[in-house]
Amino acid sequence: MEKIVETILQYAQKLVAEGVVGDKDMISMRSGLNYMYVTKAGVKLADLKEEDVIKLLIFKVDKEYLYHAEIYKERADIHAICQCYPKWVMPVAKAGATIPAVLDDMAQIVGPSCKTADDDVHSILKTLKGRNSCLVKNSGCITSGRTLDEAYTCVLVLDKASRCFVASSVIGENKIINGFEARLMRFVYKKKYSKKNQQNLSQLEEGEAQKESSAKEEGEA
Amino acid sequence: MAWDKETELKLRQVIKDSGVALLKENLVQGTWGNTAVRLDEDHMLVTPTGLDYISLTPEDMPVVQISDPSVWSDGKKPTSERKIHAAIMQARPEINATIHSHPLYCSILASARIPLPVMSEEMEKLVGGECRVGAYGLPGTKKLKNGTVAAMEGRNACFMANHGVFCAGKDMDEAFEIIRIMEKSCYEYIKQCTLKATGETTYSDELLFDYFVSQFDEKGRKIKGNKKQKKA
Numbered sequence: 385m386e387k388i389v390e391t392i393l394q395y396a397q398k399l400v401a402e403g404v405v406g407d408k409d410m411i412s413m414r415s416g417l418n419y420m421y422v423t424k425a426g427v428k429l430a431d432l433k434e435e436d437v438i439k440l441l442i443f444k445v446d447k448e449y450l451y452h453a454e455i456y457k458e459r460a461d462i463h464a465i466c467q468c469y470p471k472w473v474m475p476v477a478k479a480g481a482t483i484p485a486v487l488d489d490m491a492q493i494v495g496p497s498c499k500t501a502d503d504d505v506h507s508i509l510k511t512l513k514g515r516n517s518c519l520v521k522n523s524g525c526i527t528s529g530r531t532l533d534e535a536y537t538c539v540l541v542l543d544k545a546s547r548c549f550v551a552s553s554v555i556g557e558n559k560i561i562n563g564f565e566a567r568l569m570r571f572v573y574k575k576k577y578s579k580k581n582q583q584n585l586s587q588l589e590e591g592e593a594q595k596e597s598s599a600k601e602e603g604e605a
Numbered sequence: 606m607a608w609d610k611e612t613e614l615k616l617r618q619v620i621k622d623s624g625v626a627l628l629k630e631n632l633v634q635g636t637w638g639n640t641a642v643r644l645d646e647d648h649m650l651v652t653p654t655g656l657d658y659i660s661l662t663p664e665d666m667p668v669v670q671i672s673d674p675s676v677w678s679d680g681k682k683p684t685s686e687r688k689i690h691a692a693i694m695q696a697r698p699e700i701n702a703t704i705h706s707h708p709l710y711c712s713i714l715a716s717a718r719i720p721l722p723v724m725s726e727e728m729e730k731l732v733g734g735e736c737r738v739g740a741y742g743l744p745g746t747k748k749l750k751n752g753t754v755a756a757m758e759g760r761n762a763c764f765m766a767n768h769g770v771f772c773a774g775k776d777m778d779e780a781f782e783i784i785r786i787m788e789k790s791c792y793e794y795i796k797q798c799t800l801k802a803t804g805e806t807t808y809s810d811e812l813l814f815d816y817f818v819s820q821f822d823e824k825g826r827k828i829k830g831n832k833k834q835k836k837a
Contacts, residue, residue: 402634475814480825486716488744488768489637489707500825540634547709548716550817554798559718561767565743 388413388421389437395532396429399468404543405429406469406524412452413532414463418442420456422449454505455512455528462516464532469524470543475550476500477519483542483549485566486558490545492573494538496566498525498545517542607645616642617663619702619777620650624658627706632784633658638706638769641690642777647671649694653681671695685745692754693773702777704784707769710791714738715764724790731783733760736790741766762787 385393392411399405409429412422423429424436425448442453452465476483483498485491490498500519501511508526511518517527517538527538552558561569623640627633641651650666652658667680674691677683684690690703707715714721714736721736723729739756742749753771756763761783762772770787774780796808803816822828 471810475817478814479818479821480823481821481827482825486767487707487712544634544707544709544712548713551710551713551795551799551813552717553817553820554795554802554813555714556717556719558716559741559767561741569743 385434388415389434391532392421392423392437393432393434395466395536396423396432398536399466399539400430402540402543404468404470404539406471406474409469409524410449410452410467411532411535412449412456412465414456415439417460420449420452422452425449450505451508451526454509455526458509459512459528461530462528463530464535465526465528466532466535466539467524467526468539470539470546472543472546472550473519473525476546477524478522480521481549483519483545484558485561486545486548486552487541488561488569489541491561491566491569493541494527494545495570496561496563498542608648613644613650614663616644616650617666620652620666621658621661621663623702623704623777623781624652624661626781627704627784628658630785632708632788633706638704639684639686639690640705640777640780641669641687641694641703643671643694643701644668646698649690650680651683651687651690654684656681688745689750689753689771692750693757693771696754697757697773699775700773702774702780704772704780705765705769706784708784708788708791710788710795711764711770713795714791715769716767718764718766721764721787721790721794724793725786728786728790731779731786732762736760736762736764736787738764738766739771744768 392413396411407428410423410425412420414420418441419439420442421437421439423432424438427436440449442456445453451467455462455465477500480500485496494517495515498517498519499511500521501507502521503523508518516529517525519525525542527535529535529538549558620640620642627638639652641649643649647670649669649671651669653665653667665681667677667683669683669687670676671691671694674687686705693703694700718738720738723735737756740748740752742752753763753765761774762770764770772780772783772787774783799808799813803812805812820828
């Protein structure tokens with residue numbers, strides 16, 4: 385099995401185990417500049433098999449895969465995407481609200497806030513500008529990262545932050561971390577983990593390069 | 606060193622098992638959270654930073670000096686939160702085990718910076734009264750450490766503002782009982798507050814979701830009349 389497919393299957397299982405998926409979740413990873421591996425639309429992550437992870441050219445996709453393809457086209461810095469429907473994110477997406485920095489890990493991993501985009505590609509790209517995650521009105525959330533691990537972690541953090549945001553409505557209000565401290569934490573986190581993620585990415589790219597090179601060799605043979 | 610090798614080996618296993626138990630009981634997410642156990646007056650074993658609890662071995666746990674947590678030996682690089690564990694162990698000689706984590710329901714009260722009233726006799730007995738909220742401080746800062754120590758005075762648990770919960774016990778079993786009762790009590794508190802806010806008699810998550818959604822207009826803005834969120 386290809387390494388990239390194996391990674392997608394592994395993280396699909398992790399998302400299911402954490403209970404942060406719904407029925408229409410979809411995860412993908414960039415492959416080079418022009419391709420992505422994505423889980424087949426309509427297949428639940430819990431039921432995902434090797435043959436359900438397909439390779440698509442990002443310039444020519446069916447509408448089910450449009451959000452992923454357009455994000456990869458627009459954002460060269462993004463290498464993995466999770467489109468998920470976590471239970472506690474849903475009411476925030478339904479309300480169309482913005483999740484503020486209610487927890488340190490939200491500020492670090494997602495950023496000082498997470499906005500809700502309309503359910504169309506232009507709004508999603510606009511809302512994701514300078515960010516790695518957004519909610520989608522009346523739907524779920526889209527998280528991204530340089531690695532699938534980063535996008536996966538964002539889903540977990542968003543679900544927990546949403547739980548705090550939603551449940552705080554009955555006990556008072558969230559006390560939000562001030563903007564300066566939230567941005568400072570985000571900066572420190574990005575600096576600290578960029579090296580680690582860059583290493584992961586390099587390994588992945590190395591794997592892709594080796595694969596392409598052996599395919600070329602086979603072709604020449 | 607004022608402890609024997611046999612005790613150290615036993616405690617290394619205790620701390621390894623504590624990490625796995627936190628994961629199994631859904632009291633921690635991923636590698637976020639840490640535990641410590643006292644070896645003697647001035648030394649403790651802690652969990653290492655950023656490593657998953659399943660693959661960690663008892664030998665990976667570093668020994669940290671309580672009076673100066675920058676000093677450590679053996680094992681892997683200790684958790685960056687070790688200063689808080691050390692400060693509690695130094696201030697409270699009767700404490701031998703500590704847990705810092707971010708369980709889901711405890712995190713709600715921590716993010717709202719609302720103290721948890723005594724919810725049961727069990728909570729009174731284990732925590733020692735209402736659970737206070739420590740002053741907010743950035744991770745790793747003196748402000749966070751001092752805020753946690755102050756909020757723990759006369760208690761075995763406190764919330765760390767916008768962060769999580771800190772629990773302490775005479776041993777790891779007791780520290781676990783405390784974090785369990787904290788999470789259970791926070792859940793009960795949210796349930797009670799939801800029923801009070803909605804006027805309903807049976808709790809469901811959906812009831813809470815509907816109440817939350819009703820507070821926003823169609824543009825995702827808080828409807829007038831609701832208190833504006835306070836900034837820290």
